Amino acid sequence: MAKKIAAANWKLFKTPAQAKSFLQEFLPESTGLKSDVIIFPQALSAFAVSIETAKAGNVKWGGQNGYFENQGAFTGENSMEVLKAMGASYVLIGHSERRKLFGETEEMLNKKVRNAQSLGLIPMLCVGEDLEQRERGETEEIIVTQLKNGFKGAVVGKPIVVAYEPVWAIGTGKVATVQQAEEAHAILRETISHIGGPADEISILYGGSVKPDNAVELAKQKNIDGFLVGGASLEAKSFLAIAKALS
Ligand code: PGA
Numbered sequence: 001m002a003k004k005i006a007a008a009n010w011k012l013f014k015t016p017a018q019a020k021s022f023l024q025e026f027l028p029e030s031t032g033l034k035s036d037v038i039i040f041p042q043a044l045s046a047f048a049v050s051i052e053t054a055k056a057g058n059v060k061w062g063g064q065n066g067y068f069e070n071q072g073a074f075t076g077e078n079s080m081e082v083l084k085a086m087g088a089s090y091v092l093i094g095h096s097e098r099r100k101l102f103g104e105t106e107e108m109l110n111k112k113v114r115n116a117q118s119l120g121l122i123p124m125l126c127v128g129e130d131l132e133q134r135e136r137g138e139t140e141e142i143i144v145t146q147l148k149n150g151f152k153g154a155v156v157g158k159p160i161v162v163a164y165e166p167v168w169a170i171g172t173g174k175v176a177t178v179q180q181a182e183e184a185h186a187i188l189r190e191t192i193s194h195i196g197g198p199a200d201e202i203s204i205l206y207g208g209s210v211k212p213d214n215a216v217e218l219a220k221q222k223n224i225d226g227f228l229v230g231g232a233s234l235e236a237k238s239f240l241a242i243a244k245a246l247s
Pocket residue numbers: 009165169170171172173207208209210228229230231232
């Protein structure tokens with residue numbers, strides 16, 4: 001059985017003080033949750049998150065990005081080795097904002113997946129089609145290709161998480177219908193099994209305008225194992241409600 005996961009992608013929000021106060025509100029309420037919880041803070045607030053989550057034990061955190069080289073002349077990059085040393089368990093890889101705004105290629109993303117695994121970090125690989133691709137009927141081809149490229153050379157026995165995030169649903173308030181999401185998740189799970197992965201053990205999260213009121217229906221779908229949440233993860237109460245939908 002794949003683990004249920006509620007993941008918060010804070011993007012470029014929250015100072016260290018804001019991250020701390022979110023966790024001070026969230027952590028006492030999170031003890032009874034059945035899902036795993038992961039916080040993805042921006043790098044400069046990661047230290048605060050690392051200190052707060054270390055007190056709790058049931059909430060993990062990860063980097064929103066990490067480079068595929070661990071050290072060297074790469075000004076401005078984030079080292080996954082340092083993330084690991086700071087207590088991170090995960091690293092987000094291939095979010096559509098990284099692909100689009102920062103020009104990250106499939107080859108780079110694949111190197112990042114492999115580097116994360118070699119350090120003992122769990123990569124969370126994001127895949128998803130944009131609106132034009134969906135309208136042209138290319139959704140399946142796009143997500144299968146992104147998944148296969150990301151997984152190339154990854155160690156099948158080591159943990160890895162997938163997030164399906166249709167680009168047109170991110171930050172737009174337009175959530176995919178439960179049918180659209182479930183269909184894409186089923187395709188991804190089948191693809192994982194074709195490439196030899198333990199498809200039933202790999203969590204596949206849905207992301208894109210998840211809110212407390214749509215999380216319940218989405219969570220009932222067979223192939224939806226959790227959520228990657230942007231906007232609605234910035235407030236402890238709404239993120240908690242989303243995590244509870246997975247219980
Ligand atoms: P959203 O973002 O929940 O604000 O749509 C999701 C994401 O980008 O991970």
